[in-house]
Amino acid sequence: MCQMAENDHAAIRAVLSGDKEAYGTLVARHSHNLFRLAFRITGNEADAEEVVQDAFLRGYQKLETFQSRSNFGTWIYRIAARCALDRMNNRKVEGAGRIAEEIDPQQGNAQMADQTAGPERLLLSREIGTMQETAMHSLTPIERTAFVLRHMENLATEEIASALGVAPNAAKQAVFRAVQKLRRRLAGLRENP
């Protein structure tokens, strides 16, 4: 990890000295991580890819503000979270309902399927996955992003707040609201497991 950070810092020095290609090593090194985060937040492969590109673009433009004590991976990860949130907000403006309609059931199945289960269990798992995805899309962009960072990425409240550029209490409240909404949406699953 430390070696990776050293390599990242060396690449940043090279980029700021005029070697644009050095940024390619940073992109190659952190793209997968950013895609995972972006997909979890946006729930959409195309959007996630756009978020990854947007994050690296913003990162390049702001590279001079990067501080030597920071970890580039963490820094670009936070930028990606903000990019994903922005994209979600834009989608919300365009029409929240359309996002739910765009969910590809096959894609959802691929993500949520329990490979060790039998056919009935597999079917139920697919159904649960679809319901969960629908429930996730019922959240506001900041609720969804905060929940993903908390529940799936295991970030602490302070880190979520920092990534989203909000106060820690606002980040905490976003997670609370997300959990409450999801529980209510998925109450049927509890009653009929």
Added chain:
Amino acid sequence: MKHLSEEQLIEQHYGEGNAEVRRHLEECGECSEAYAALGHDLAELKVTEPPARAPLYGEQVWRSLSNSLPAYSTPRRFWPRASLWKRIGYAAACALLIAGAFLTGRHWEQRKPPIAGNDAQVKQEVVLVILGDHLDRSERLLIELKHADAGSAAAVSPLREEARDLLPANRRCRQSAMQIDDPALATVLDHLDLVLAELASEPGGLSEAAITRLQTEMNTDGLLFEIRVLRTRVPDKGPGRSHSPREKHYEN
């Protein structure tokens, strides 16, 4: 008993609860049940696994980006924080330099003899004013002595009286000259003291022979020259001293 809120339970689930919440969960069955239900629900919310990307996905992203990124054309400072520290260092060095110059200046001023506003300077100025008068009178006396008509008692007698009058004043001036550490002035006043003393105490009166002897032995012409030189020096003697009308007269 006040039960825990759902928010407290959620916070606890994600490891950010406090000891009080934990203690309450141990003691309260109702809250403990609610906490277990929350945990079950959140466990059901599976972590979304993204579709797999190709191993060279990163390179693909870079290729799509690279054409739209302008290179940083000139070498720039890499660490803004480091340059900030450098700037702070420069500022501190400048402040130190200014403080050092200030203290050195103060020390230098303290080492220099006082210029104005102290007793020594006032005393020196007073001495110079008195001295100016004294030298003026002494010069006149020596000129009169040089051109004195030894045969006329009426002409010579005032010279003896003037010499007697000038003698104590000359001694005071001489003492003052010693105090203000002016050896040249003291030497001239010593010489003048001898001449005045001879004039004042000449037992046989100021005969032509006595005057000639004085002029020869005491070199009164040389003394007159020295006094004239001193008179030109007196107005500039005191640093920063304003020129009084009398001093302007000396200069002329």
